[in-house]
Amino acid sequence: MRQHRDDVNRSDQDCPSEHSGRRYYLPAGLPAPAADGPAAEFWAAARRHELVVQRCPRCRTWQWGPEHICHHCHSFDLTYERVSPRGTVYSWERSWYSVHPALQQAVPYLTVLVELPQAGGVRMVGNLLGDPLQMVGIGAEVEAVFEDHHDADPPFTLVQWRMLDQPL
Amino acid sequence: MKGTCVTTDRTLRGRTAVVGIGQTRYYKRGASPDPEFKMVLEAILLACRDAGIGVEEIDGFTSFSNDRNDPPRIAAALGLPELRHSTMVWGGGGGGGSGAVANAAAAVAAGLAETVVVFRGLAQGQFRRYGQGVRTGRAAGAEAFTAPYGVLSPAQGFAMRVRRFMWQHDITQNALRAVALTSYAHAQRNPRAVMYGRPLTAVAYDASRWIVEPFHLYDCCLENDGAAAVIVTSAERARRTRQKPAYILAALQGSGYRQAATAHNAPDYATSNFKALAPRLYAAAGVGPADVDVLQCYENFTGGVMMSIVEHGFCRPDEVNEFFTPENFSFEGGNLPLNTSGGNLAECYMHGLGLIIEAVRQVRGTSCCQVPGAKVSMVVSGPMVQPVSSSIYCAEPTP
Numbered sequence: 001m002r003q004h005r006d007d008v009n010r011s012d013q014d015c016p017s018e019h020s021g022r023r024y025y026l027p028a029g030l031p032a033p034a035a036d037g038p039a040a041e042f043w044a045a046a047r048r049h050e051l052v053v054q055r056c057p058r059c060r061t062w063q064w065g066p067e068h069i070c071h072h073c074h075s076f077d078l079t080y081e082r083v084s085p086r087g088t089v090y091s092w093e094r095s096w097y098s099v100h101p102a103l104q105q106a107v108p109y110l111t112v113l114v115e116l117p118q119a120g121g122v123r124m125v126g127n128l129l130g131d132p133l134q135m136v137g138i139g140a141e142v143e144a145v146f147e148d149h150h151d152a153d154p155p156f157t158l159v160q161w162r163m164l165d166q167p168l
Numbered sequence: 169m170k171g172t173c174v175t176t177d178r179t180l181r182g183r184t185a186v187v188g189i190g191q192t193r194y195y196k197r198g199a200s201p202d203p204e205f206k207m208v209l210e211a212i213l214l215a216c217r218d219a220g221i222g223v224e225e226i227d228g229f230t231s232f233s234n235d236r237n238d239p240p241r242i243a244a245a246l247g248l249p250e251l252r253h254s255t256m257v258w259g260g261g262g263g264g265g266s267g268a269v270a271n272a273a274a275a276v277a278a279g280l281a282e283t284v285v286v287f288r289g290l291a292q293g294q295f296r297r298y299g300q301g302v303r304t305g306r307a308a309g310a311e312a313f314t315a316p317y318g319v320l321s322p323a324q325g326f327a328m329r330v331r332r333f334m335w336q337h338d339i340t341q342n343a344l345r346a347v348a349l350t351s352y353a354h355a356q357r358n359p360r361a362v363m364y365g366r367p368l369t370a371v372a373y374d375a376s377r378w379i380v381e382p383f384h385l386y387d388c389c390l391e392n393d394g395a396a397a398v399i400v401t402s403a404e405r406a407r408r409t410r411q412k413p414a415y416i417l418a419a420l421q422g423s424g425y426r427q428a429a430t431a432h433n434a435p436d437y438a439t440s441n442f443k444a445l446a447p448r449l450y451a452a453a454g455v456g457p458a459d460v461d462v463l464q465c466y467e468n469f470t471g472g473v474m475m476s477i478v479e480h481g482f483c484r485p486d487e488v489n490e491f492f493t494p495e496n497f498s499f500e501g502g503n504l505p506l507n508t509s510g511g512n513l514a515e516c517y518m519h520g521l522g523l524i525i526e527a528v529r530q531v532r533g534t535s536c537c538q539v540p541g542a543k544v545s546m547v548v549s550g551p552m553v554q555p556v557s558s559s560i561y562c563a564e565p566t567p
Binding site: 026030031032033034035036037039043064065066071090091092093094095096097099100103106108109111113122123124125126127138156158 | 299300305306307308309310311312313314315316317318319320321323324327328329331332335377378379380381382426429430431432433437438
């Protein structure tokens with residue numbers, strides 16, 4: 001039942017999807033991200049296995065999720081800046097109840113909220129790869145793992161996370 | 169006008185009152201034989217009858233959470249002579265419940281309308297269930313950053329806020345359990361409650377399945393069909409109606425700095441979103457938390473109740489483990505009688521309008537779990553969403 005996650009663990013962390021079988025942390029069939037509007041550049045960067053965050057070139061404010069305007073100086077001319085794919089666990093949750101047909105065989109699974117200190121402390125939601133029953137420590141260091149969904153139409157890449165140091 | 173302070177001479181304090189309450193039978197989701205619109209009409213008629221007010225006197229409607237039942241259609245169906253006011257509080261969940269009362273009170277106080285109905289109808293069988301996730305093939309906007317990661321339901325949307333708060337303040341699961349046990353205990357005295365006759369024990373709570381940690385099954389609200397309505401009119405007119413008026417001391421809505429930032433990026437994250445609103449509420453009402461005799465606090469999830477109680481000043485974060493006990497929340501001698509009808513967890517999930525009805529009952533002295541001598545009765549609507557709202561009712565127009 002958790003075979004797909006074990007595959008992710010054993011694989012090259014940058015390309016979990018190149019292994020056979022259940023290739024994704026969560027099964028295919030969940031809503032795919034619509035890579036449009038101010039978010040388009042983020043999803044395009046994820047395809048290249050780069051982590052980017054919206055930043056205002058005028059006042060240097062970091063901003064996430066993407067907006068059409070800088071919340072600090074109200075400039076509409078926002079750009080994206082590449083950041084180190086590292087962060088710390090800000091919070092987490094373990095889902096046991098399936099709320100989508102695609103998740104019937106996928107519970108339990110872990111979701112983390114990851115803070116990026118190098119990007120103004122913005123946070124990103126993703127899954128924490130590995131044992132879904134693992135202890136998760138708030139403050140633990142994590143690294144981004146780019147999960148390619150090449151077979152989706154159109155293809156997309158999710159930004160997942162893995163613990164840098166497994167807890168004791 | 170310069171500045172953002174609400175000055176006392178411009179408050180609604182004591183100028184309006186709730187004079188009628190109505191609720192349909194409450195059903196498990198999908199179990200109602202009637203469509204949502206019909207239930208809304210029934211709740212309005214019941215509220216008019218309770219108040220001793222003729223249906224034709226209604227001239228305004230307010231609601232929240234993008235209620236599907238359109239006031240002009242309601243007015244047409246009821247044959248009302250004239251519709252003079254209708255407003256909607258934006259935002260999902262129950263965050264706009266007390267805000268809809270605020271809109272009704274403001275409309276009456278400003279002379280826009282005389283007799284305003286606050287209503288909410290829900291038929292989750294006829295329409296979509298709240299507890300299930302989005303089913304679209306593509307997640308657009310903010311959902312693109314949550315849905316592909318399996319964060320689809322309201323419980324999943326709030327669990328990480330609560331987890332962070334519990335971590336920050338070393339709060340144990342027992343605090344959440346106390347909220348659930350309180351609602352179920354009070355519901356056992358309320359024949360209207362969906363969970364009437366189905367008591368909950370601490371053992372059963374502990375043994376219940378996780379929905380999403382830190383929420384067990386019993387930390388999550390019900391999903392129901394039904395409708396509810398209350399009638400707001402001027403204080404002068406309230407004195408001539410059938411029931412003892414529940415004067416509105418204050419009702420306010422709002423949201424803190426960038427609380428609706430997407431992808432879980434509200435700068436202040438581990439919050440119920442009442443930090444800015446609560447001081448405004450007490451200033452407008454002219455009371456403080458020590459004056460509140462009984463509290464109805466919206467339980468979408470027990471963790472939201474926990475943060476709401478802290479942010480409304482009833483206890484400090486480091487006191488939660490001691491303060492949150494079923495005894496302390498009991499209508500029988502508790503320091504803060506809480507959710508005395510059974511609330512969203514055990515009476516009915518009517519997006520919190522049932523909590524407003526229960527607050528009015530406490531002022532009238534007619535609750536199934538009546539707090540002796542209750543005078544100041546408070547409602548907290550919809551923690552962790554944007555906007556949120558709160559309201560305070562009183563047996564007298566001034567506290």
